[in-house]
Amino acid sequence: MSVYDVVVIGGGPGGYNAAIRAGQLGLKVACVEGRETLGGTCLNVGCMPSKALLHASELYESALGGEFASLGIEVKPQLNLAQMMKQKDESVAALTKGVEFLFRKNKVDWIKGWGRLDGAGRVRVTAADGSEAELQAKHIVIATGSEPTAAARNGYR
């Protein structure tokens, strides 16, 4: 069984910041994340990808006859949705890799799998392949975010 000062469950903005700070303070720390990548809702499907797509959409709208035309710039923009999505995916990948880098830099162990409390000071982690690991921690931080009940029922993450 691996023993830690702090185990953080959830690798979103709440969890990864707590884990990195604990590492910076010299604590032995692990962060359990069930998604394939770190960064939680914000980096993977929320704030960052939505803002990347909003930014591109606003530029498209400006070029389509909005602000560009009023400034005397006449262009005929063509929407390349595949490229827009690729650029968004590349931004997301760079950001989630950035959190991975910060974990390595601050000696945070990234434990891949879904965690659950398994008694006082114990977290049981189930990996994607069904294997299980038990972590022992002096302190446990629950930073699992939230999701709509309908999505949770359907197993969507």
Ligand SMILES: Cc1cc2nc3c(=O)[nH]c(=O)nc-3n(C[C@H](O)[C@H](O)[C@H](O)COP(=O)(O)OP(=O)(O)OC[C@H]3O[C@@H](n4cnc5c(N)ncnc54)[C@H](O)[C@@H]3O)c2cc1C
């Ligand atoms: C479309 C959209 C746009 C948004 N835009 C903005 C914005 O512009 N600005 C802003 O401030 N906020 C925005 N938000 C809100 C923001 O994403 C959330 O406030 C933020 O992600 C919450 O962070 P968190 O760490 O609490 O939870 P989350 O980001 O949800 O992270 C929790 C993590 O815990 C993991 N997890 C859950 N249970 C377990 C478990 N048992 N074991 C292991 N891992 C687990 C999840 O997989 C997830 O990765 C937006 C949200 C959405 C959906």
